[in-house]
Amino acid sequence: MKFFVHIVSFISILNFSFTNFKKENLDSLIIKVYKKDNKTFIKSDFVQYLTGDRAIEAAKKSGEADFIIKNGKKVYAVPNDYFIVNENKKIRTFELDKKVENFFSRSHEGVYTLTIENNKVIKIKEIFIP
Numbered sequence: 001m002k003f004f005v006h007i008v009s010f011i012s013i014l015n016f017s018f019t020n021f022k023k024e025n026l027d028s029l030i031i032k033v034y035k036k037d038n039k040t041f042i043k044s045d046f047v048q049y050l051t052g053d054r055a056i057e058a059a060k061k062s063g064e065a066d067f068i069i070k071n072g073k074k075v076y077a078v079p080n081d082y083f084i085v086n087e088n089k090k091i092r093t094f095e096l097d098k099k100v101e102n103f104f105s106r107s108h109e110g111v112y113t114l115t116i117e118n119n120k121v122i123k124i125k126e127i128f129i130p
Contacts, residue, residue, distance in 0.1 A: 023116070025115050027047050028044040056078055064078075096120070
């Protein structure tokens, strides 16, 4: 039994130690871009940018889907085939890597996919919203 507990403890330590090193792509609204101590930071709010059937289902769930009656049945849709879900409004702060710190020299309004590694944004891709 002690052996099992030690293995579980070791695995827990490994998970804790390496979670910050994982690379993630997350859709986000950018709330603020600012400089501090010669570094550029963003405050962001993670969202889900959904299209197609996933967008329609999420919009129906929140009561925001459009519909028409076709052949006696409701047919649901979302405008421009996308829907943004923001269930958790927690604002997170990340440092921008030097290679992307000038990305927001223009307006930062919109939705972006942030690639985050080691708690730092290493890549930014703007999501086109019609």
